[in-house]
Amino acid sequence: MMFSSNSRRSGLLAVGALAFSVLLSGCAAPHAGSKMASAPSPAAAAPVEVAVLAFNDFHGNLEPPRQSVGMPDGQGGTAQVPAGGVAWLASALDSLRAKHPNSLTVAAGDLISASPLASSLFLDEPSVEALSRIGLDYAAVGNHEFDRGTRELLRMQTGGCEKLTLREPCQLERFAGARYHYLAASTLTASGAPLFPASAVRTFGSGAAQVKVGVIGLTLRGTPMLVNPAGIADVTFADEADTINAEVPKLKAQGADAIVVLIHQGGKQAGAPDPNGCGGFIGDIQPILARMSPAVDVVVSGHTHADYICEMPTSDPARRVLLTSAGLYGKELTEITLTIDPAAHRVTARSARNLIVQSQPFTSAKGLVALSPLVPAYAPRADIAAYVQRYVDASKAFATRPVGKLSGPAERGEAPAGSTGGPLAHLIADAQLAATRSAGAQIAFMNPYGVRAALVPAADGTVTFGDIYLVQPFGNALVTETLTGAEIKAVLEQGFDANGPEQVLAPSAGFVFRYDRRQPVGSRITAITLNGKPLDPAASYRVTMNGFLALGGDGFTVFKAGRDAVTGPTDIEAFEGLFRSNALVEVPHDARTIDAGG
Structure with a gap:
């Protein structure tokens, strides 16, 4: 046609x-x-x-x-x-x-x-x-x-x-x-x-x-x-x-x-x-x-x-x-x-x-x-700027509403660290775990490419709804489901397979895994622990992820095999909830994903 x-x-x-x-x-x-x-x-x-x-x-x-x-x-x-x-x-x-x-x-x-x-x-x-x-x-x-x-x-x-x-x-x-x-x-x-x-x-x-x-x-x-x-x-x-x-x-x-x-x-x-x-x-x-x-x-x-x-x-x-x-x-x-x-x-x-x-x-x-002298600087076209301002003004009531305080900037990771999501992806996983504990959640995972911007608080640590929305503008509902330890390893392996760009799933606190790209595809996850203990391949665990991942998004199709799924709040609601339940949210800097290959 x-x-x-x-x-x-x-x-x-x-x-x-x-x-x-x-x-x-x-x-x-x-x-x-x-x-x-x-x-x-x-x-x-x-x-x-x-x-x-x-x-x-x-x-x-x-x-x-x-x-x-x-x-x-x-x-x-x-x-x-x-x-x-x-x-x-x-x-x-x-x-x-x-x-x-x-x-x-x-x-x-x-x-x-x-x-x-x-x-x-x-x-x-x-x-x-x-x-x-x-x-x-x-x-x-x-x-x-x-x-x-x-x-x-x-x-x-x-x-x-x-x-x-x-x-x-x-x-x-x-x-x-x-x-x-x-x-x-x-x-x-x-x-x-x-x-x-x-x-x-x-x-x-x-x-x-x-x-x-x-x-x-x-x-x-x-x-x-x-x-x-x-x-x-x-x-x-x-x-x-x-x-x-x-x-x-x-x-x-x-x-x-x-x-x-x-x-x-x-x-x-x-x-x-x-x-x-x-x-x-x-x-x-x-x-x-x-x-x-x-x-x-x-x-x-x-x-x-x-x-x-x-x-x-x-x-x-x-x-x-x-x-x-x-x-x-x-x-x-x-x-x-x-x-x-x-x-x-x-x-x-x-x-x-x-x-x-x-x-x-x-x-x-x-x-x-700052502005760079290496390339030209453009002035905003007045008619377009005025049109955009109408919608910016109309959204301000949402954008400027404070949601809480953050201990400092949370980076999402730039290339090559962008495939891990940086500390910010771990913070989001923590928020999603906290929001779905009532569904039995023990682990939460965040896809790094779903983290859209760094989270930079104001000088006094204040974070607004507009700030967190820049990070997660999707409105995906969270899903908590049952997976075996073997299935969890399989979904982590999918981040290192040949289907699409590499993504190192970002886990919530207490979950740590090692990976080695030198190993064959399907065998690159070399160790997994939960709260300091090895993950049992035969045991069942309750795992939370956003609805996009639950449907197999970004090639993580193993999530579609989950059982006893419970739908929870949206990702943005969970993220805001983390700030509302803590006087000051600390940016995590613990090692949760470890590159064993250097």
Whole structure:
């Protein structure tokens, strides 16, 4: 299923008509014996340059997320640059559009859900509207777009105020729906048709200087592992490479000179942070690219929250594809430049770079992150800032309410420690254990990638609801179930298997395990104790986790085998409860997960 669309911004389509000249015959007399002078051939049309401006994993971060982007400082070290905020993103896009008369703005999924309060309290309606206002054209559908089910996702596109969740829609204004287009080639309804159009074609220029860019959008096949199955019972998710390869000839038949894929799947690079690097790249996107048609010119990716610019192999060893990702939360923006030959109908040159959307300084768990002279600083676009402020003001009653005191900053862990969740993941596990003792809980586990931000209290230790909501914006109900010791070991092993990125589950206090990556998959957990005693493989234990994990989320499918499940409070209620029951919450620093391999 496909459609064609012209730009909504009048300046972007009109300017694509690059001038070309036709040689005129001179006034000299014709050669003797000739009946007439031969007509000259028209000159070939000049190449057309088209910019694809891309981002991914915005997650409703209307305000600067109080996070930074690491980059080389030019002296062998790493500089941290404060970045993000949709008003700053708008200014960065405007500056690039001024540079590129022909441009297309795209995103690779997870634009909404798992969002801060100013967006999530309002069902992410303000994020959809803000992204529409800054000129987003096309977006792939990520797994988080399905968090509230397919019907609510359809409402995000078409608008309206039908109540499809527990929260009220249209609280501040009538929701008009996205003015950008979702593309979902691999998300199929019962009829076999895509939930949203599979692809689109955008035309730039006219006459002999006209070029067409085809865009395919799709999500990852593993989406059912990442969302509530009840919300997606009416759709299935097809193989990514097969879907792309089937769509390419359809776009070529429409005259596409260049093909761009937007896919919510990705990878990560190793080593020191470099937004424009590709060192030691690895990820689930690789086998998709290896089977993908070499006719694809660019793949804009996401999901892993990483930044990279890579040239990757495709199904044709002689042709590589440009692969990009712009981190997360609108902190970066990828500028992709395509030079297209309108006569040969192909891309003759391409390049890409990730730009950091530097915004405003903030205080992290490690101290002040100041503005950096290494990259430009953008001013927030006034109209977008004013729109966001309406929703920030409306959420303040929730955001500024104090919930308790914390002994100091609790870090979530940055790469490579991000796979453990740091002290903050352990604190969350402690909170969940305390909240479910009445269901018999003896152990609680937190998935590190579910910890979204560090928890930094005010100078006097005060923590607000807005602070803890930034950490856990999901509202997942807690589930307490019975597992044997052998099943607990098996679920810990799943954090080190070959299915998806590594995650070292963060346990509650009293539970300690050792792991060794040098051992074979399935045998990497080398020791487990509970309250100082070895875990008995045959004994039964009551274990708490969030509902996402209970459904097998993040690949921890052993949790689905749990018995005698009891549903408890939400994760955010449990976290707030920990603060309410303690005059001062201490940040845990005990060793609960031990890398035996060094």
